[in-house]
Amino acid sequence: MSGNGAKIPVLVSGGGIGGLAAALALAKQGFRVQVFEQAPEIGEIGAGIQLGPNAFHAFDALGVGERARARAVYTDYMVMLDATDCQEVGRIETGEAFRRRFGNPYAVIHRVDVHRSLLEGVQECGEVEFFTNTCIQAVEQDPKARTVTGIDQHGNRWTGQALIGADGGKSVVRDQYVKDLPRVTGHVVYRAVVNSNDFPEDLKWNAASLWAGPRCHLVHYPLRGGEQYNVVVTFHSRNTETWGVTDGSRAEVESYFQGIHHTPRRLIELPRTWKRWATADREPIDAWVHGRATLLGDAAHPTTQYMAQGACMALEDAVTLGEALRATGHNLDEAFELYRSNRVPRTARIVLSGREMGRLYHASGVERLVRNSLWRGRSQERFYDALEWLYGWNAGNCLNQS
Numbered sequence: 001m002s003g004n005g006a007k008i009p010v011l012v013s014g015g016g017i018g019g020l021a022a023a024l025a026l027a028k029q030g031f032r033v034q035v036f037e038q039a040p041e042i043g044e045i046g047a048g049i050q051l052g053p054n055a056f057h058a059f060d061a062l063g064v065g066e067r068a069r070a071r072a073v074y075t076d077y078m079v080m081l082d083a084t085d086c087q088e089v090g091r092i093e094t095g096e097a098f099r100r101r102f103g104n105p106y107a108v109i110h111r112v113d114v115h116r117s118l119l120e121g122v123q124e125c126g127e128v129e130f131f132t133n134t135c136i137q138a139v140e141q142d143p144k145a146r147t148v149t150g151i152d153q154h155g156n157r158w159t160g161q162a163l164i165g166a167d168g169g170k171s172v173v174r175d176q177y178v179k180d181l182p183r184v185t186g187h188v189v190y191r192a193v194v195n196s197n198d199f200p201e202d203l204k205w206n207a208a209s210l211w212a213g214p215r216c217h218l219v220h221y222p223l224r225g226g227e228q229y230n231v232v233v234t235f236h237s238r239n240t241e242t243w244g245v246t247d248g249s250r251a252e253v254e255s256y257f258q259g260i261h262h263t264p265r266r267l268i269e270l271p272r273t274w275k276r277w278a279t280a281d282r283e284p285i286d287a288w289v290h291g292r293a294t295l296l297g298d299a300a301h302p303t304t305q306y307m308a309q310g311a312c313m314a315l316e317d318a319v320t321l322g323e324a325l326r327a328t329g330h331n332l333d334e335a336f337e338l339y340r341s342n343r344v345p346r347t348a349r350i351v352l353s354g355r356e357m358g359r360l361y362h363a364s365g366v367e368r369l370v371r372n373s374l375w376r377g378r379s380q381e382r383f384y385d386a387l388e389w390l391y392g393w394n395a396g397n398c399l400n401q402s
Contacts, residue, residue: 011160018297018314019166025322038135048230053104058315072107083213090375171299192271214364248274284348301347306357
């Protein structure tokens with residue numbers, strides 16, 4: 001059934017960044033879309049995220065590039081420092097040369113502002129309906145009719161010509177079809193947003209800044225024109241963790257950063273309140289498509305934060321899905337397979353690279369010395385060459401890049 005003029009909608013389970021991006025990509029291809037969100041309203045929570053050039057390529061393909069750019073803060077560089085002695089480990093300039101190389105900037109932005117940019121685009125397209133307080137808890141399919149039915153927590157049945165499982169790392173859709181278990185990392189992330197007036201003047205760098213320490217690291221960067229600063233600290237928990245989000249404890253944070261230099265350690269004294277994430281990912285899979293249901297975003301490839309690409313990959317997924325529909329003349333079965341085959345290798349690389357990057361950030365002993373020597377003397381062009389696989393993605397090559 002073609003998207004153009006089709007009366008039966010495509011169902012999207014999840015109204016986060018991935019779900020809205022998918023809805024927008026589908027609507028741009030002429031599909032009617034219904035989005036189901038378990039929260040009482042369509043919105044987003046969280047703190048800051050980093051956006052590579054690939055994210056801005058995706059925003060442009062979805063028609064919301066200018067909105068996202070207007071809300072972002074453009075960094076001058078990315079920098080890693082050793083949290084024990086404050087020595088610079090590596091710096092990647094993200095100015096004009098970076099933009100020329102990758103066609104778009106590197107930026108930092110509040111997660112809410114990403115969501116808002118997508119939501120405005122969705123609202124303008126007029127092809128998307130939202131159903132809040134509605135969680136798709138089971139999926140049924142009728143192969144003969146080529147329909148999919150999502151069943152919500154109240155027993156209501158919603159029928160579409162396809163279903164996109166964009167319901168996050170704890171995806172109900174994935175659990176029904178794949179039945180794999182999450183891999184709890186034991187790494188705990190504390191996130192907070194601090195007002196500029198409360199942030200140390202000597203750390204107000206226009207940069208995505210990371211302090212790498214033994215079994216821990218700290219991150220900070222500006223948000224909303226420098227009015228706020230995002231603060232993130234990560235450590236290896238001494239306890240057995242359960243995947244989830246809770247309120248944080250300053251005493252717990254302080255207990256893990258005793259050996260850190262006082263300059264970065266000041267960061268943990270700034271927030272008045274913290275949110276605590278016990279993190280997890282899953283093993284990469286290629287079973288994204290199950291009849292007329294497919295996975296997208298964290299439901300397809302939940303990852304750790306170390307590559308700073310979680311939201312970026314969801315945006316790429318949505319654009320690739322839309323391009324696959326266009327390339328196949330809106331044949332959903334062919335499009336889902338084309339989408340899957342192009343996204344699996346790339347997103348699996350992100351998941352596996354994230355694990356290795358976490359080890360690099362948290363190195364100690366001799367491994368720390370090796371890490372600190374890795375990029376010594378490296379030119380900016382060599383850094384850019386190493387990042388080409390990641391930041392060189394765009395809508396024009398999304399159906400032939402792995």
